Amino acid sequence: MSRWSRSSSLDRAVDRRTEADLDEAWQRGVVLSIDGEGRIAAADGQALIAPTQGRRGANDIYLGVFDGRDWFASPESSLDGETIGWREAPADEYDPLAAAVFLARWNRQNPACERCGGPTAPDQGGIRRVCGSCGALSFARMDPCVIVAITDPDDRLLLARNFQWPPHRVSIIAGFIEAGESVEQACHREAAEEVGVELAELSYVSSQPWPMPRSLMLGFEARAVDSRIRVDGDEILEGAFYTRTDLAAAVSSGGIVLPGGASIARHLIDRWISAG
Ligand SMILES: [Zn+2]
Incomplete structure (x- = not known):
């Protein structure tokens, strides 16, 4: 089970978000700073979590209770000094930092x-916004994406290289769900579009929030009907099915580079490796 399959370590405190609640939480809370690119102010490779000072700002975001403390995030247009991305932080802080x-x-x-x-202005500590003209509410949303570990009938794993990635970097197939499409339909379409593969079996594994840009990754395993691949040459430049032995050799020689350990892509790849 991945860490994302267990309950969140962040209590979003949805019933304690009146202005009075938020002011009270601010008095005893801690705050981190985030710039417009989603980078977090840091020191020595760790997110800089400081006691709150002064009055709560209109744009300060209440994340909830984590590790017994009330956490806030202060958006800044830019940050001086050291910053980290959320997935460079220690894994036990992923929940509040992703939020x-x-x-x-x-x-x-x-x-x-x-x-x-x-x-519009933030409401309930920034988990929703309210329009000053018509009163409409808007809620923070994520964009659903599918990510699929495809194996062929010989249980070899398909790894492919996206055109945006550096040489040798490969991963499994992923893409956004189109409007009006089911999650499963998106898996079939992405496999067909990107690598020309028809899927025979498809099963859901687990999900992961991916805040850059604002995705919810829905992880699947699938079996291709055969071992043929036809990369689209547009989004996907190259792809191949790997045995576990071939994959280990290619990784150790530097011939391919796998996704980082924080990603669901890596979780699905490791799951296939350990199932062999
Ligand atoms: Zn409006």
């Missing part, structure tokens, strides 16, 4: 009402 990056970016990117275009 912080999501909410800071979502609040920054939604200053106007979707219904009337009027100015």
Whole structure:
């Protein structure tokens, strides 16, 4: 089971978000700073978590209770000094940091009402925004994506290289879910579009929030009907099915580089490796 399959270590405190609740939480809370790119102020490779000072700002985001303390995030347009990305932080802080990056970016990117275009302001500590003109509420959302570990009938794993990645970097197939499409349909479509593979079996494994940009990754395992691949040459430049032995050799020689350990892509790859 991945860490994302267990209950969150962040209590979002949804019933303690009146202005009075938030002011009280601020008095005893801690705060981290996030810039417009979702980078977190840091010291010595760790997110800088400081006691709150002064009054709570209108844009300060209440994340909830983590490790017995009330956590806030202060969005800043830019940060001087050391910063880290959320997945460079210690894994036990992923839950509050992922929420912080999501909410800071979502609040920054939604200053106007979707219904009337009027100015919006954070409400309930920044988990939603309210329009000052028409009163419409908007809620922080994530964009669902599928990510699929595809094996062929010989149980070899398909790894492919996206055109945006450096040489040797490979991963499994992923893509956004289109409007009006089911999650499973997105898996079939992405496999067909990107690598020309038809899926025979498909099963859900687990999910992971991915705040950059604002994705919810839905992880699947699938079996291809055969071993043929036809990369699209556009989004995917190359791809191949690997045995576990071939994969280990290619990784140790530097011939391929796998996704980082914080990703669901790596979780699905490791799951296939350990199933052999
Ligand atoms: Zn409005």
